[in-house]
Amino acid sequence: MPNYASPADTATYGEYTIVREPGDTRPLYRFTGRISADGSTPYPAVADRYHVYSGWFCPWAQRVTLVIELAGLADTVSVSYVDGNRDARGWAFREANGPDPVNGFTLLRQAYDRTEPDFDGHVSVPTLWDRETGKVVSNDFATLDADLASQYDVAAHGGVELYPAALRAQIDELETWLRADVNSTAHVATGDGPGAAEAAETLLKAFTQLDDRLRDSRFLLGDDVTLADVRLFVTLVRYDAAAARTGAPRLAAFGELWRYARDLYAIDAFTKTTDFGSFAGGESVVADWHTSVGATR
Incomplete structure (x- = not known):
C-alpha cells in the first residue's frame, strides 16, 4: 500500500x-x-x-x-x-x-x-x-x-542542447536580468501588497523590452530553444493566469511576447510539464494558450 x-x-x-x-x-x-x-x-x-x-x-x-x-x-x-x-x-x-x-x-x-x-x-x-x-x-x-x-x-x-558553451555567457546574462525584473517580480506585481505598483512598473517595462527583442527572433537567442527560454516561460504562463484573475495586463497586450510564449507552449515538453490546474483557475486562460500562433500574427 x-x-x-x-x-x-x-x-x-x-x-x-x-x-x-x-x-x-x-x-x-x-x-x-x-x-x-x-x-x-x-x-x-x-x-x-x-x-x-x-x-x-x-x-x-x-x-x-x-x-x-x-x-x-x-x-x-x-x-x-x-x-x-x-x-x-x-x-x-x-x-x-x-x-x-x-x-x-x-x-x-x-x-x-x-x-x-x-x-x-x-x-x-x-x-x-x-x-x-x-x-x-x-x-x-x-x-x-x-x-x-x-x-x-x-x-x-536525443535531446535539445539548452546550455551550449557558445551561448552560456548570454544565457547567464539574461538570467541576471530576468530573475530580478521578471521571475522574482511577477507574483508581487499581480498582488495587492505595498510593493505591487512598483513591481508592476518594473515588470511591464521588462515585457516591453522583451516584446521589442522578439520582433526579429523566434526565441530569446535565435531560432533554437535555450535555457533562457525555459526560465522565462515558467513565469510568463503563471503571470498570465494571475493577470486574468486580477485585471493586470495580459500577455496578449504584448504581441510578440504573447506569440513567443504560445510558440513555446506548443512544444510537447512545455505542454507536458504545465499543469494549469495547479496555478490557474478558469478554462478561458487555458483556451487562450491553445490559440494558434499564426492566427494572431
Missing part, C-alpha cells in the same frame, strides 16, 4: 513558515551539490541515480522538469510530485499526485531530515535526491537546471 500524508490542516499544524535566527548566514537553499560529467564533484552524471521531487505549482521546479524533458533525460532522471497544499509540516505526498516512489516518504521533510538530522531550514521543490548516498544533493534551483542541461550527453539522449 502506498504511503500518504494526511490532508493539509493548518488549524491543527499551523501555517508553513521558515524560521531563521538572527545572524544565521546559511543560505535559504542549503543543499548545493553539483552534478558533473568530469568527476569534479561527488555526483557523476549517470543514469538512474537521481530523482527529482517536484511540484506542478512551482515555476522554479518546472524549470527542472522542462530541462529533463527537453534534454531527453526522462528515462535517466526520475521525477515525482508533491501535493500542492501544505501546512507547517511542509510539502507532502498525497493521492492526487501519487506517493513518493523512491523512499515511501509521506513528507518531503523526511528527505531533508535523512540528509541533515533535525533539519531546520527551508523544505522546497525542486529537490534532487541521490539514490546511492540516500541524501539530498541539491535544492538550489539556480544551478540544478544548468547542471542537468549541460552535464549529461544530451545528443546521445
Whole structure:
C-alpha cells in the first residue's frame, strides 16, 4: 500500500513558515551539490541515480522538469510530485499526485531530515535526491537546471542542447536580468501588497523590452530553444493566469511576447510539464494558450 500524508490542516499544524535566527548566514537553499560529467564533484552524471521531487505549482521546479524533458533525460532522471497544499509540516505526498516512489516518504521533510538530522531550514521543490548516498544533493534551483542541461550527453539522449558553451555567457546574462525584473517580480506585481505598483512598473517595462527583442527572433537567442527560454516561460504562463484573475495586463497586450510564449507552449515538453490546474483557475486562460500562433500574427 502506498504511503500518504494526511490532508493539509493548518488549524491543527499551523501555517508553513521558515524560521531563521538572527545572524544565521546559511543560505535559504542549503543543499548545493553539483552534478558533473568530469568527476569534479561527488555526483557523476549517470543514469538512474537521481530523482527529482517536484511540484506542478512551482515555476522554479518546472524549470527542472522542462530541462529533463527537453534534454531527453526522462528515462535517466526520475521525477515525482508533491501535493500542492501544505501546512507547517511542509510539502507532502498525497493521492492526487501519487506517493513518493523512491523512499515511501509521506513528507518531503523526511528527505531533508535523512540528509541533515533535525533539519531546520527551508523544505522546497525542486529537490534532487541521490539514490546511492540516500541524501539530498541539491535544492538550489539556480544551478540544478544548468547542471542537468549541460552535464549529461544530451545528443546521445536525443535531446535539445539548452546550455551550449557558445551561448552560456548570454544565457547567464539574461538570467541576471530576468530573475530580478521578471521571475522574482511577477507574483508581487499581480498582488495587492505595498510593493505591487512598483513591481508592476518594473515588470511591464521588462515585457516591453522583451516584446521589442522578439520582433526579429523566434526565441530569446535565435531560432533554437535555450535555457533562457525555459526560465522565462515558467513565469510568463503563471503571470498570465494571475493577470486574468486580477485585471493586470495580459500577455496578449504584448504581441510578440504573447506569440513567443504560445510558440513555446506548443512544444510537447512545455505542454507536458504545465499543469494549469495547479496555478490557474478558469478554462478561458487555458483556451487562450491553445490559440494558434499564426492566427494572431
